[in-house]
Structure formats: C-alpha cells, structure tokens
Amino acid sequence: MSQLYSKKIVGYAACCISALAVLTVSLMPKADAASMTFSATGTNPLSGGNSTALAAKAVFDDSIAGKLTLTLTNTGPGASAPSDVLTGIFWDYAGSALTSLTLSSAKAPIVINNNVTTVTNVDLTKVVVNKTVDVEWGFAKTTASSGLGGDSGVANPVTQHYGLGTAGFGISPGFGLSGGQQFDYGIITGYDSPNSPVSGGTFVKNSATFVFSGLPTGFDSTKIQNVRFQYGTGLDEPSTYYIAPPPPPKKVPEPSATVALGLFAVGALRVAKKKPLVLA
Template identity: 35%
Template sequence: MPQPSVRTRALGLALALLAAVGVCSDASAFVSVTFTGSGTNSTSGHSLSASVTFTDLTGGLFQVDLKNTAPAYGSATVPSDVLTAVFFGFNTTVTLCSTQACNAQNSARLAPGSVVVDNAGNPLATQPTNGDIDGEWGYSQTGISVNGADRGISSSGLGGLFGNPNFGDSNPNMSGPSALDGLQYGIVSSTYTGGNSSSTFDQGVIKNSARFILSGLPANTDISKAIANVSFQYGTGMSEPNITAQRAGLLANQQVPEPASLALLGFGLAWMKTRSRRRTSA
C-alpha cells in the first residue's frame, strides 16, 4: 500500500494539532439574534418599524442594538412615532446590570452612523462626547410585565416603569429633567428629515439607533433560544403604540482563532516546508 508523502503527513499533523488546540482553547465567539416588528400608528397614520439585535459578547457582557427602521415619515411626525423603549425577557433566570459599578464596560452610546437631531432634522450643535448617552437611558427588570416581558430599556419614564438613568455612570444629563421623561433621546429613523412642530424634539432625538452594553449574562445562556417576548414601545406612555417583534435572524458562533492556534498552524506549515526541502536536496 503506498505510503503518504512527507508533505501529506506534515500537513495532516499541522491540521490535527490545530483542531486539538481549537477544541481546548477559549476561542473568541459570539452569538447575535435579531428581532423586528412593524405596524401602523393610528394617531398619525404613519408606518412604524424597528429592529433590535441582542449579542452575547462573551465574558458576561450583553449588547443591545436598538434601531428605528421606519420609512420616511412625511411632514408631520407626532410624538408617538418616536421609538422610546424595547421590552424583552428570558426563558431562564438572568439578572443583568447596566451600571459601571457592575462592569466598567456597561454603557449607552449612539450606534455607528447615528446623530442627535432637532425637530427640523438638523444635528444639534453639541453632540454627546464619544456618543455617550448614559444619562438619557435606563434599564429595569423590576415591576415590568409587558406582553410577557419582565424587563426593558427606555429613554422615557413610561408612567413610572423607569426612574432615573442608570447606564454606565448615569452622566451626562444631556437634556433635563434628571429622571427619564418625555421624548428626549428617543429614536427616529435614519430617513427623518424634520417637519415636526413640537418643541420637545428640540431637546434632541437620536436619528437611527442606539447601542447598550450590560453585564451579568450567565456563560451558559444560549441567547438564540433564551430571549423571548420582545416588543417595541413608542411615545411617552403605555397607551401609545407597542409593536410585538418576531425573530428575524441568527448569526451564530462567529469564531476568531486564538494566537496560539495560528502560531501552531504556522509551525506545522514551516516544518512541512523544511522537510520538503530536505527531501529535494537528498
């Protein structure tokens, strides 16, 4: 029976060692799951739509990207067209924390490509430093029961469901009052071009999306299966539009090889090249 060449044996050895290290090492990995929802605002007649992507960042960190995806509003956006909260739950026990006291990375930020605008759709002269909106959003999992969800993230008090901002260091307060209230720093879509007559918008609304990082996600939580009862809330009260979301997509097990794995593969390939040269010179 023909014996495998030195090159074949070397390549097989390198791949086998790489596979072994890949199994044993803690390669970077994350899982993201997206929910979307749409409906119609009976007050304005406008189409409403939003998306939220939950990501397990590993190390107990949990990222939430909330985006207003509505089409162009026209010329008369009303307060209840503004996305102010997302509600969700887990089918297992999970206690999350949003403050820096729990983890220095916990934060609320403008998502990439987002900006704070006034009622005319113009960017405010003073934008959040480094996109920091810690002082304008809050997380709660106390006293909430919305369509089966037991927690949420909001820029508005929503009738007492949310109190003070509590992401990161809870500062700066970009627009008063100190408690979560009103529409300020709620989210309008990237298509928003202004036309709202309400001075409330002059306090600033986010155009496009916001990103939140919380800590406390248990290591064994499979968010592709565990997250449930997601809905989007608009306006400043629970009597305003609430849209149920459905899971839209899953991005699973995005792995980045550890440096040790890459080094081992390089060693195997170098060894294969050396052996090949020796056979040629012989």
C-alpha cells in the same frame, strides 16, 4: 497474507474512514450564532390624524464574555408626532433570571434637533440638561411573574421582565427604568412634517447601542423572546412585537454528505469484488 493485498486493504479502509469523517463533519450541528436580530413593523393611528408606518430592529450580541450588547434602531419613516418616536424596548429571557444584568454603557452616535446634528457620541446615561445630569435611557428588570407592569389602567401593560426606555412608562422606580426627558432622546430616522413637540425635540438619529455587564456563563441569546418595541411616552401609545418567521423547509443532505456517502459505497463495493485472500 499477500503484501499486495494487505496494502490494498489498508487503502480501502483509509478511503472508507475518510468518507465517514467527511460525512460526520458535514452532519454536525452548526454552532449557535453570537447575535440575534429581531425586527418588527406596525402602524401608528395616532400620528397627526394620519396612520403612519412604524418599523424597528434590535440586535442582541453576546460575543464578548460577560457582556450583552443591544443595538436598537428605528428603521421606519420620519417622525411627525411624539407617538412616532421609538422610546423603549422590552423583552423576556427563557432561561435562568438575569439577576446580575446591569446597564454599563448607552451611546448614541448622533443626536439631532430640527434635523441638525447637535452633538456626537453621546453618553445617554449622563446627558447634561440645564446644568443637570440626566439619565436619558434607563434599564429595568424584575422577577415578578406579572412583568414590569407600567401605566395604571392601560390595557397593554409590560408583561416582559427586562426593558430599556427613555420614558418612564409608569414603571415602578424600584425596577430601575427611568427617563429624564420622556420622548426627548428617543430614536427617529428624521422628520416628516413634524408637529411642534417633535420639531422642537432632541433625538437620537437612527440607532443607539447599549452594553450590559453581569451576563452569566451559559447565557444563550437564542432564548431571548417576546420582544416589544414601544413608541411615545405612554403604554397606551403604539407598540410593535417581533413575530418569529415560520420554520424553514426541511433541509436535504448537503453536497459534502452526498459525496461522502458515495465514496463510502464505492470503497465498500471494491472490497466486496476482491477474491478471498489466501495465506502466502
């Protein structure tokens, strides 16, 4: 075989293989993100006789092996009444039950009282109140098919299987949820003509971060679902739910994929145009 033709054949083959490699990489699925963000908005009809807006956000992050970090943020306007205070979050996991999950840390960067910062970097599981150490935010979990339940007689019990709260919500102590001061140490962004319970309360400003240990191998944050944000001290007070957005429109091939297909086609065409090879 002619040495010249042999070199050209090798060149064309390399071109086609490179194009296929680019195409393959461009079409590979992207790795799942290590965090999931859930946001919800709503209205509180109980706030001082005037409806007020509610908004909250939760970010779940499992980037640290064996741990799950939850950052819970109140993104709504200032609080006027206790039912404006973000006091809990509940969720489900569409995988194997997280039976070993435990709350190992709960931190508030800023705690305020009447708009004045009283203390920073508070451990919400060890707050000293009147010389007594209180657990201000507790974690609940259950494998019961009905979920965590809660206040008897209410039309909106907690059907979720995992939850955090600074209020007890009537949830069985056996499930682990506890709240030392009820709506105190709930989360607010600030104040908006607060009534006396709110103006005299102590609150986490903006957000708190919770760290769980005992996360199993193979945990998939995309399976977190049915996220409910709870306000006030009872389940008959407002709550909002995350609603998943509609799926995005179908994607067209990425530019890299189009270029790769073009290179492959050009390489194939050039090979096809060559005269039949003869033996030297």
